Amino acid sequence: MPQKIDFNLIYALNLLLEEGSVSGAAEKMNLSAPAMSRILGRIRRQFDDPIMVRAGKHLVPTPRALELKRQLGEIIEQATALIA
Numbered sequence: 001m002p003q004k005i006d007f008n009l010i011y012a013l014n015l016l017l018e019e020g021s022v023s024g025a026a027e028k029m030n031l032s033a034p035a036m037s038r039i040l041g042r043i044r045r046q047f048d049d050p051i052m053v054r055a056g057k058h059l060v061p062t063p064r065a066l067e068l069k070r071q072l073g074e075i076i077e078q079a080t081a082l083i084a
Helices: 007-019 022-028 033-047 063-083
Strands: 052-055 058-061
Touching: 007 022, 007 033, 007 063, 022 033, 058 063
Parallel strands: none
Antiparallel strands: 052 058
């Protein structure tokens, strides 16, 4: 049976990678930073990858996250068009 897809996680992952921070992505999603941090945890489990790791004061994407980032914009655009 195929794995259930949570498109909210896809959207959140895209924002996390665009913003490069949990707080920035949280603000764009109108969530608290702790709520966004929990979402990042779910994303990490979903993709079995840390996705973003601390480098000094910043979070940087993992190589896997960079692979996903290339696809995310297209996926979100297609989903938006499908609904429209």
